[in-house]
Amino acid sequence: MENKRLEDQIKFIVEIDRLKRIFRQNVVIGTIEQENDAEHSWHMAVMAILLSEYASEEINILRVLKMILIHDLVEIHAGDTFCYDEKGNVDKFVREQKSANQLFSLLPSDQAEEIMDLWHEFEAMETPESKFAASLDRLQPLLLNYNTNGHTWKKPGVTSEKVLKRNSVLENPVPQLWDLAKEIIEDSINKGYLKKE
Amino acid sequence: MENKRLEDQIKFIVEIDRLKRIFRQNVVIGTIEQENDAEHSWHMAVMAILLSEYASEEINILRVLKMILIHDLVEIHAGDTFCYDEKGNVDKFVREQKSANQLFSLLPSDQAEEIMDLWHEFEAMETPESKFAASLDRLQPLLLNYNTNGHTWKKPGVTSEKVLKRNSVLENPVPQLWDLAKEIIEDSINKGYLKKE
Numbered sequence: 001m002e003n004k005r006l007e008d009q010i011k012f013i014v015e016i017d018r019l020k021r022i023f024r025q026n027v028v029i030g031t032i033e034q035e036n037d038a039e040h041s042w043h044m045a046v047m048a049i050l051l052s053e054y055a056s057e058e059i060n061i062l063r064v065l066k067m068i069l070i071h072d073l074v075e076i077h078a079g080d081t082f083c084y085d086e087k088g089n090v091d092k093f094v095r096e097q098k099s100a101n102q103l104f105s106l107l108p109s110d111q112a113e114e115i116m117d118l119w120h121e122f123e124a125m126e127t128p129e130s131k132f133a134a135s136l137d138r139l140q141p142l143l144l145n146y147n148t149n150g151h152t153w154k155k156p157g158v159t160s161e162k163v164l165k166r167n168s169v170l171e172n173p174v175p176q177l178w179d180l181a182k183e184i185i186e187d188s189i190n191k192g193y194l195k196k197e
Numbered sequence: 198m199e200n201k202r203l204e205d206q207i208k209f210i211v212e213i214d215r216l217k218r219i220f221r222q223n224v225v226i227g228t229i230e231q232e233n234d235a236e237h238s239w240h241m242a243v244m245a246i247l248l249s250e251y252a253s254e255e256i257n258i259l260r261v262l263k264m265i266l267i268h269d270l271v272e273i274h275a276g277d278t279f280c281y282d283e284k285g286n287v288d289k290f291v292r293e294q295k296s297a298n299q300l301f302s303l304l305p306s307d308q309a310e311e312i313m314d315l316w317h318e319f320e321a322m323e324t325p326e327s328k329f330a331a332s333l334d335r336l337q338p339l340l341l342n343y344n345t346n347g348h349t350w351k352k353p354g355v356t357s358e359k360v361l362k363r364n365s366v367l368e369n370p371v372p373q374l375w376d377l378a379k380e381i382i383e384d385s386i387n388k389g390y391l392k393k394e
Contacts, residue, residue, distance in 0.1 A: 039236060
């Protein structure tokens with residue numbers, strides 16, 4: 001290939017195919033297959049399109065979608081860290097930053113910078129867009145767990161208090177979705193999907 | 198839930214989880230696992246972000262992303278039709294339209310209409326956005342096949358002529374990517390991934 005820029009872009013595109021092999025804690029509804037990060041990112045992106053009307057602040061939906069589509073790429077080298085694994089979360093950011101440097105540097109520098117900036121914005125949760133994206137990053141697995149009899153919530157160390165705290169990210173960015181999340185958590189306790197604590 | 202609109206949106210979001218179980222002909226690189234439509238849609242969406250500079254006409258990238266993210270939802274009821282299966286492709290649109298009616302009607306009517314319009318636009322391949330999206334719908338599996346020793350191309354009835362014809366969709370919307378596709382096909386013939394015909 002004569003075009004070095006396109007060559008680099010294609011190398012990156014082929015490399016990120018690996019996101020389809022990074023498995024998460026929850027399972028796909030109606031199966032015993034663990035969901036992977038590519039599926040999760042796609043699902044969140046469709047949710048963003050359909051639920052943007054619930055954002056309490058004005059959001060740029062294009063930036064939200066870009067952020068969502070790339071937010072888990074760093075797990076290609078760093079792996080998925082279970083959100084209720086306190087030990088794993090101690091060095092999570094360091095591992096992921098290293099992974100980001102390695103992965104994004106495959107791209108032409110302008111695009112590497114854009115993707116890195118989007119990822120940092122997502123992680124910092126300071127802008128309306130990243131708060132909205134982070135909310136969907138909580139709500140998506142909540143919906144999956146609710147529809148798989150609380151699959152992930154059966155793992156050691158998970159309690160309703162922790163699930164509620166993790167989902168409280170939704171409170172200000174998407175108040176109506178926060179009410180929904182609380183309803184789901186309450187109902188999950190009643191149904192025995194989630195241990196009350 | 199008191200909010201009927203949100204309830205419908207959530208039902209739809211849970212229903213489309215099934216896209217993760219609609220399997221395609223190609224495999225994920227480095228595995229023997231068939232790729233599914235959710236993974237494929239995610240991969241195409243990231244490609245759209247990175248390769249938009251090659252579009253020969255101005256495109257609205259937000260509309261491209263929306264179109265890509267929903268373009269295969271109709272396969273939830275209609276199933277994946279192998280692009281080189283001439284018989285299966287005869288009634289493909291009818292089956293998919295029926296599936297679209299059934300699936301999209303779960304949504305509030307304004308959103309059902311938006312998604313239906315996007316899907317029709319994608320299928321018609323008449324706008325710059327849908328031509329660009331359709332091009333990526335060809336290029337993504339081409340890249341996967343090239344990186345899995347021509348996995349899908351070993352199936353009965355597949356020849357280099359058919360693969361070239363299918364990818365010729367790229368010619369006008371993304372000329373540089375069309376050159377790349379031709380290079381990949383040529384190299385695949387040389388490497389024995391694809392039968393010359």
